[in-house]
Amino acid sequence: xxxxxxxxxxxxxxxxxxxxxxxxxxxxxxxxxxxxxxxxxxxxxxxxxxxxxxxxxxxxxxxxxxxxxxxxxxxxxxxxxxxxxxxxxxxxxxxxxxxxxxxxxxxxxxxxxxxxxxxxxxxxxxxxxxxxxxxxxxxxxxxxxxxxxxxxxxxxxxxxxxxxxxxxxxxxxxxxxxxxxxxxxxxxxxxxxxxxxxxxxxxxxxxxxxxxxxxxxxxxxxxxxxx
Amino acid sequence: xxxxxxxxxxxxxxxxxxxxxxxxxxxxxxxxxxxxxxxxxxxxxxxxxxxxxxxxxxxxxxxxxxxxxxxxxxxxxxxxxxxxxxxxxxxxxxxxxxxxxxxxxxxxxxxxxxxxxxxxxxxxxxxxxxxxxxxxxxxxxxxxxxxxxxxxxxxxxxxxxxxxxxxxxxxxxxxxxxxxxxxxxxxxxxxxxxxxxxxxxxxxxxxxxxxxxxxxxxxxxxxxxxxxxxxxxxxxxxxxxxxxxxxxxxxxxxxxxxxxxxxxxxxxxxxxxxxxxxxxxxxxxxxxxxxxxxxxxxxxxxxxxxxxxxxxxxxxxxxxxxxxxxxxxxxxxxxxxxxxxxxxxxxxxxxxxxxxxxxxxxxxxxxxxxxxxxxxxxxxxxxxxxxxxxxxxxxxxxxxxxxxxxxxxxxxxxxxxxxxxxxxxxxxxxxxxxxxxxxxxxxxxxxxxxxxxxxxxxxxxxxxxxxxxxxxxxxxxxxxxx
Numbered sequence: 001x002x003x004x005x006x007x008x009x010x011x012x013x014x015x016x017x018x019x020x021x022x023x024x025x026x027x028x029x030x031x032x033x034x035x036x037x038x039x040x041x042x043x044x045x046x047x048x049x050x051x052x053x054x055x056x057x058x059x060x061x062x063x064x065x066x067x068x069x070x071x072x073x074x075x076x077x078x079x080x081x082x083x084x085x086x087x088x089x090x091x092x093x094x095x096x097x098x099x100x101x102x103x104x105x106x107x108x109x110x111x112x113x114x115x116x117x118x119x120x121x122x123x124x125x126x127x128x129x130x131x132x133x134x135x136x137x138x139x140x141x142x143x144x145x146x147x148x149x150x151x152x153x154x155x156x157x158x159x160x161x162x163x164x165x166x167x168x169x170x171x172x173x174x175x176x177x178x179x180x181x182x183x184x185x186x187x188x189x190x191x192x193x194x195x196x197x198x199x200x201x202x203x204x205x206x207x208x209x210x211x212x213x214x215x216x217x218x219x220x221x222x223x224x225x226x227x
Numbered sequence: 228x229x230x231x232x233x234x235x236x237x238x239x240x241x242x243x244x245x246x247x248x249x250x251x252x253x254x255x256x257x258x259x260x261x262x263x264x265x266x267x268x269x270x271x272x273x274x275x276x277x278x279x280x281x282x283x284x285x286x287x288x289x290x291x292x293x294x295x296x297x298x299x300x301x302x303x304x305x306x307x308x309x310x311x312x313x314x315x316x317x318x319x320x321x322x323x324x325x326x327x328x329x330x331x332x333x334x335x336x337x338x339x340x341x342x343x344x345x346x347x348x349x350x351x352x353x354x355x356x357x358x359x360x361x362x363x364x365x366x367x368x369x370x371x372x373x374x375x376x377x378x379x380x381x382x383x384x385x386x387x388x389x390x391x392x393x394x395x396x397x398x399x400x401x402x403x404x405x406x407x408x409x410x411x412x413x414x415x416x417x418x419x420x421x422x423x424x425x426x427x428x429x430x431x432x433x434x435x436x437x438x439x440x441x442x443x444x445x446x447x448x449x450x451x452x453x454x455x456x457x458x459x460x461x462x463x464x465x466x467x468x469x470x471x472x473x474x475x476x477x478x479x480x481x482x483x484x485x486x487x488x489x490x491x492x493x494x495x496x497x498x499x500x501x502x503x504x505x506x507x508x509x510x511x512x513x514x515x516x517x518x519x520x521x522x523x524x525x526x527x528x529x530x531x532x533x534x535x536x537x538x539x540x541x542x543x544x545x546x547x548x549x550x551x552x553x554x555x556x557x558x559x560x561x562x563x564x565x566x567x568x569x570x571x572x573x574x575x576x577x578x579x580x581x582x583x584x585x586x587x588x589x590x591x592x593x594x595x596x597x598x599x600x601x602x603x604x605x606x607x608x609x610x611x612x613x614x615x616x617x618x619x620x621x622x623x624x625x626x627x628x629x630x631x632x633x634x635x636x637x638x639x640x641x642x643x644x645x646x647x648x649x650x651x652x653x654x655x656x657x658x659x660x661x662x663x664x665x666x667x668x669x670x671x672x673x674x675x676x677x678x679x680x681x682x683x684x685x686x687x688x689x690x691x692x693x694x695x696x697x698x699x700x701x702x703x704x705x706x707x708x709x
Binding site: 010019023104105 | 489492506527572574
């Protein structure tokens with residue numbers, strides 16, 4: 001299994017995560033603040049880092065920036081509700097995903113699984129398939145329950161970006177930069193209506209979307225076939 | 228009315244005296260030197276009267292002089308007849324000159340007096356305005372200002388009413404001299420307004436027989452306007468102070484909320500993660516791991532309970548509802564109880580109880596005192612160096628909690644018992660625990676303080692020594708043999 005570094009200032013959370021992750025067969029190392037997290041990320045070379053946002057001495061954001069200078073190990077951020085701005089900043093700084101405390105063990109393990117899979121290299125996936133939605137990335141063909149969906153080139157770009165990162169959160173600015181270019185990263189309103197349109201074409205209910213999930217204040221996440 | 232009659236009689240008397248004296252002088256001069264027209268001498272006296280007594284006296288003197296001069300000095304003597312027609316002209320000119328000169332002089336004089344009065348009033352207003360702006364505490368100077376104003380305007384009395392929260396309150400008055408006041412007249416009201424808003428008003432009592440002049444009213448209104456400004460300024464200052472206090476309270480509340488939400492979330496996150504780990508079908512944890520998850524749920528629930536209790540205690544202390552239910556308790560028992568409860572969550576610190584063999588009974592609220600000790604030990608766990616012991620020592624009415632680790636800066640020592648104070652921010656916490664400990668110890672009439680030691684920090688709680696009454700249901704341990 002994998003080597004996972006856990007950085008959190010609360011000893012009870014550290015110990016608990018160690019117990020849970022060990023139970024799933026991972027090897028776990030602990031750090032109690034950002035400084036220690038950076039040191040251990042360098043010396044211990046973990047496969048994945050769980051990083052708390054609010055820590056003494058050095059917070060998760062600075063630690064993430066420093067770690068990204070020498071390591072591409074996926075970073076999953078532990079945060080609380082109300083820290084949306086910080087989440088966006090740390091995701092844009094190179095973190096791969098986040099979970100919001102209090103989180104369930106299942107959700108955490110799913111995030112860790114997705115992050116580890118993505119770090120293993122670009123998905124060799126040629127066809128994405130989830131609950132009737134099929135995106136054939138080679139043929140650039142999208143079907144819902146066998147019915148072809150007609151997408152504009154830019155809609156297809158966004159959808160393929162989402163499905164190749166299925167299960168991972170993508171921030172608004174990441175999607176905007178990818179589909180329209182870096183100068184459009186503040187066009188939040190346009191992105192919202194654009195996603196609305198895309199959901200409609202995929203037969204998704206705007207209030208309870210099934211495929212393109214909203215991460216409030218942060219971005220969007222494509223449903224992953226394995227959860 | 229009486230005053231007017233008296234003035235008129237005096238004017239008549241003085242004009243007669245002036246004209247008489249001048250006539251005697253003219254008679255004396257004429258008996259030695261035959262000088263032509265000496266009537267001009269009267270003008271001197273008339274000018275003097277005009278200056279001192281005003282236009283009425285000058286007018287009377289002019290007419291009297293005209294008649295007397297004609298009677299005594301124009302032939303034929305002792306008649307009002309005139310021999311030569313040109314004398315009529317001379318007499319007529321004398322009358323006109325004396326009238327015009329007298330009235331003009333009196334008018335000028337009156338204007339000079341009014342100007343001086345005006346200056347004095349302006350000075351008065353200026354002085355009062357200085358007093359108003361210089362003083363922070365307006366209430367303290369109302370009486371003095373009203374006295375100055377009443378004296379300056381020669382008023383019998385002044386009263387000031389200020390509107391406070393919709394109630395017109397008497398806020399100052401001059402000395403009340405019943406005799407000097409015109410009993411018949413209603414007091415004159417002068418509003419102290421700012422725009423349409425009346426902030427206060429003055430009741431003006433004039434002296435008997437003295438009416439308020441337009442200038443008096445002008446001065447009173449000027450003072451009233453300044454007073455309104457000063458009252459408004461004071462109101463704004465108070466509002467500003469209140470706003471600052473509220474902003475401070477708001478900041479404190481926000482920082483409390485942030486800290487509380489962090490402190491609530493950490494145990495919640497631990498409970499949720501433990502519970503969901505146990506609920507997952509895969510992997511199946513062994514018995515030891517399951518017990519650890521359950522133990523962690525149990526401990527974190529206790530932590531949540533302590534936090535909620537602290538929040539409740541804080542609001543009780545703030546609302547003054549923290550009244551200890553004092554009973555005789557053994558402090559060592561409280562200490563042992565707290566240590567047993569906190570040992571499982573002591574993050575690797577060994578909690579040691581240092582108590583003498585004898586029992587010390589103290590007059591305390593058991594629950595509250597155990598909360599004090601819990602908060603002190605919890606604080607020692609948070610701030611102690613990893614894996615160092617924490618000692619709780621019990622003496623007679625004196626609890627000591629000792630840890631090893633960083634010492635307190637001067638600033639920290641000063642503020643460590645303040646609400647929401649969180650040291651250098653390195654360690655999470657609500658900043659409530661020590662504030663509550665102090666609140667409870669204060670409510671017990673005791674004292675709490677922190678000291679740096681060579682190795683770390685020591686907290687002391689000194690409770691007042693109260694001798695148990697004979698009726699106490701507790702039996703005292705025998706005194707130690709010396």
